[in-house]
Amino acid sequence: MSSCDVPGLMPLADAIKKMQDTLCNVCEVITLPLSSALGYTLSQDIISQQNVPPFNNSAMDGYALHCDDLIDCSVMQPISLIEVGKSFAGAPFEGSIQRGQCIRIMTGAMIPDALNCVVMQEQVTVDGETITFVNAPKLHNNLRFTGEDISVGQTVLSKGHKLTPRDIPLLASLGFSELPVYRQLKVAVMSSGDELRPLGSKLEQGEIYDSNRYSIIGLLSRINVEVIDFGIIKDDYSEIKAALIKADQQADVVITSGGVSVGDADFIKQVLNEIGEIGFWKLAIKPGKPFAFGKLQNSVFFGLPGNPVSAIVTLYQLAVPAMAKMSGEAVKAPLRLNAVCIDTLRKAPGRTDFQRGNxxxxxxGQLIVTTTGNQGSGVFSSMSQSNCFIVLEQDRGNIAKGETVEIEPYSQLMD
Structure with a gap:
């Protein structure tokens, strides 16, 4: 069976391409202080205005000298030099140096132009100002050169790069006090369903707690967007329409959970057809088939399925990369690796399957993966206990123990 045997189901790769081709950056450029820019996306290339390091300096605590002074040095023929001063970080040596002389130098301290190597302090004998060496050092030994790390005019970070904790000290070392970035995406989130109740309330027969909204908002908190929480919306055409219109006025993205399948009370598709447009609906993936993508007047719409695993899978695999594109971020393909499957896995051809595994x-030294058990779209414990998706191709069938499968380790958004 292929996706052609399941009418109306769009393959996952086609859905991702359609969204990426349709969407564009909607966020204006703002300027933020470096201390507030973590998690934001750069709106332009960052070009270094200085060299790092800005001067030749020592990589060790030791003695700076001219290596030719020790060219004949050995254990059998030690050579002594005269210390004529010191160079500290922030307090460089300012005198003149002759051949046969050396200076005491600390890690990071500037080395005078006349000297071309550093011998670490553990390899010398000190007697007052007489420093004795027993090994001939190599030229440029233990030196760090001007611009060795970053040079003037070098592109340090590119437009579309999302700033991480690793980037902040780099930019600080270059003297950037503020940065041009794209503003946060505004994302409205709501759950739909008469059966849903808020946490803390008493459940009556047939009712469940609204868990999807918490998982969605939790994941969104890790991608630096402004969340607008619309709470629970009843399965009522008028209420759903009013909520979507209001959300469209306030947000760049509207995310709903539930109400996009084929049930009699699933009004979201009907409303979307009336006040917006549907790009596609129903995908050849499992879990997550009833995923909807469309547009309202001012915003982009993502309709996630109501089942909790389906909701988080489609949010992670489809909506998050799409929102990255809308935020100006350079979208990267997820990391996927081959692993030996230790268990037998059940799968019917026809849909790309995201099973949960460890x-x-x-x-x-082999990379292996095991299933977390029940893979039902309503069984969220299998997600909580996992650390990766086992990504099974659309046309693949059952997996025998020992077969190679593709896995997608969870990114920091899911860990």
């Missing part, structure tokens, strides 16, 4: 490395 990967590890065995004693032989």
């Amino acid at each position: 990967y590890s490395v065995n004693e032989q």
Whole structure:
């Protein structure tokens, strides 16, 4: 069976391409202080205005000298030099140096132009100002050169790069006090369903707690967007329409959970057809088939399925990359690796399957993966216990123990 055997189901790759081709950056450029820019996306290339390091300096605590002074040095023929001063970080040596002389130098301290190597302090003998060496050092030994890390005019970070904790000290070392970035995307989130109740309330027969909104908002908190929480919306055409119109006026993105399948009370598709347009609806993936993508007058719409695993899978695999594109971020393909499957997995051809698993490395150094058990779209414990998706191709069938499968380790958004 292929996706052609399941009418109306769009393959996952086609859905991702359609969204990426349709969407564009909607966020204006703002300027933020470096201390507030973590998690934001750069709106232009960052070009270094200085060299790092800004001067030749020592990589060790030791003694700076001219290496030719020790060219004949050995354990059998030690050579002594005269210390004529010191160079500290922030307090460089300012005198003149002759051949046969050296200076005491600390890590990071500027080295005078006349000297071309540093011998670490553990390799010398000190007697007052007489420093004795027993090994001939190599030219440029333990030196760090001007611009060795970053040079003037070098592109340090590119437009579309999302700033991480690793980037902040780099930019600080270059003297950037503020940065041009794209503003946060505004995302409205709501759950739809008469059966849903807020946490803390008493459940009556047939009712469940609204868990999807918490998982959606929790994941969104890690991608630096402004969340507008619309709460629970009843399965009522008028209420759903009013909520979507209001959300469209306030947000760049509207995310609903539930109400996009084919049930009699699923009004979201009907409303979307009336006040917006549907790009596609129903995908050849499992879990998550009833995922909807469309547009309202001012915003982009993502309709997530009501089942909790389906909601988080489609949010992670489809909506998050789409929102990255809308935020001006350079979208990257997820990391996927081959692993040996330790279990037998059940799968019917026709849909790309995102099963939940745990990967590890065995004693032989092989990457292996095991299932977390029940893969039902309503069984969220299988997600909580996992550390990766086992990504099974659309046309693949059952997986025998020992077969190679593709896994997608969870990114920091899911960990």
